[in-house]
Amino acid sequence: MEFKLEAHRIVSISLGKIYSARGQRGGLKLHKNLLVSLVLRSARQVYLSEPGCPPEPPPAACGPPEEPPPSPPPPPPQDEAGPRLPGAACQGPRPRRCCCGCCCCCASAGGEVNREAARPDCAAASAAAAPPPPHCPRKRSAAERGQAGSPVKKPRREAEEPPPPPPPPQGEQEDMETGNVASLISIFGSSFSGLLSKEPKGRRRPPLDGGEAAAATPAEAASEPGQICCDEPVLRTLNPWSTAIVAF
């Protein structure tokens, strides 16, 4: 169980690092952000694959990021009251199902997660909990996708796949977020309002030509004056995070 706690903590630390990396002088450091995203991914997988994951909440829990749901997103009926420690109100062993619904990945408990199989798919559904907002066709453009340079954009691709919205993954994500809202607030702080207000500006950025342009993709990720480009993948990737963010 302590693995889950630690994984949880590591995920929030990693998110904070990714967020603050965008403001760094000299541009995004590709190496460091790659390592942080690898840690983030493995911590998340450990968290999700640990026994004691909360049971599935109702499907209505998830909403598009633009519509701020009543804070926090409607929790599953069983628990979620207050800061929720992972596993605190475990309703019993969950089926060893991956968040994306496929049974193949996250097969091993807590420890050795088969990342090769898990990576594309696990990240997929977790990230795709909510459909991308309709008024941003830019996210769908292949050119854009090809330019995602920052490692944090890695799960974004999966997010663009038609999101299979099985309730279980959303539930887990939301459990994480409600338990994590306090740390999210501390991480993102007062920049939230700036984050949200700049979001449309980031989306209106015209798609650049194909990914081979000399423009560094990770640099592009941080190229907006408001450096918002990373927000989208971050938000989309961890969509339940974003609903919590939006809530605040």
Place this chain on the structure above:
Amino acid sequence: MAPSPLPSPRGRWVPQTDHAFDPPPSLPVGGPPGDNSTVDWCLYQLNGAAEFEVSEADIISTVEFNHTGELLATGDKGGRVVIFQREPESKNEPYNQGEYNVYSTFQSHEPEFDYLKSLEIEEKINKIKWLPQQNAAHSLLSTNDKTIKLWKITERDKRPEGYNLKDEEGKLKDLSTVTSLQVPVLKPMDLMVEVTPRRIFANGHTYHVNSISVNSDCETYMSADDLRINLWHLAITDRSFNIVDIKPANMEDLTEVITASEFHPHHCNLFVYSSSKGSLRLCDMRASALCDKHSKLYEEPEDPSNRSFFSEIISSVSDVKFSHSGRYMLTRDYLTVKVWDLNMETKPVETYQVHDYLRSKLCSLYENDCIFDKFECAWNGSDSVIMTGAYNNFFRMFDRNTKRDVTLEASRESSKPRAILKPRRVCVGGKRRKDDISVDSLDFTKKILHTAWHPTENIIAIAATNNLYIFQDKVNSEMH
């Protein structure tokens, strides 16, 4: 061609000249095996402001001896390069032997702004590499994140006097005052060191340059960023050849980046590059123009019992150095240094623990970003001892022959001039001896990332934040 400013930017200079000693001989560092374990290191020189006066721009970011050891170059975060020159042996002032004095200081790189990407380009000097000396001038390459520059350092100690048409200040003379002709003569003058940028190799890199390496052919050099390695000719700045490209077609598939690279010291066709996954790739430029396919891959399988969230981070290689012999490679990852035999790809031939007591603290080190620190490593001249830095201003040396290791500290308090450095010990609980320091008392803001070893003698340069320590073998400094 302005002369370089005289004063060192790093504050007061503390020369150690309190007693006379004979000129140090040029002892071959080799000697019988095991000789180096009895080396006593003592502080020779310390350059830098006291620590409470540190400004970020003064933090040293790279240290490099030239091929003879006569010159020592340091680069800092403010984009400046300071070159020290060793005083030559002189019978007149025996106690000044081997002292490294400031020879030249110049601003190598300035902060730039990439308007297209709205990105600031840091002026921090990432690496300096000396070119082998081919004439009276010295040359070095210095690089920041994006641009490599070739600097030529020349001395001027004579100037022509007695021009017919110009006066002493260089102003044109009134021709009516010229009544006779004279031949200008060269008169001695105070030594002036001039540094000029001879080449600027720009726009070669999209990502951040992490290493440069001059080829043994003395005509080409390579520069490596996170995803690509370029080969340049020293005389040609508008073109470079890309020899390694590990950028995936889809950046979301990115799993590994290049962390360091170096040419083989003798074979001009071979080079090695290290990755963030802990592997080394030896490439042969004769095999193909694009060396994406390695000739040899050096990789050690991970120890499953050590698996943690941070296994990948700590396996990332931060530095790779060929031995002087060219037979071995030295790599540094977060917790260990490893010696690899070029002929064996499956595992290193030697592994040394630098600070294994940190293994249980990886999560905290991740939180405070220390886990991303990139330590360098160095060989001594005979390849018998390897050295690397650690935290709390400690640095470690490992004798490959005797298998003994020592931890020393670079600090003002514990380094009296000419006093022998006392070995330090980090205790991890259990029996604690006097003067031991516990793991929890280590100062993680004091890190020794950059170290350099003189090519032939037992002289080491240690960069501790903004201070440059030069330690010398006591025997070396007192012989004769």
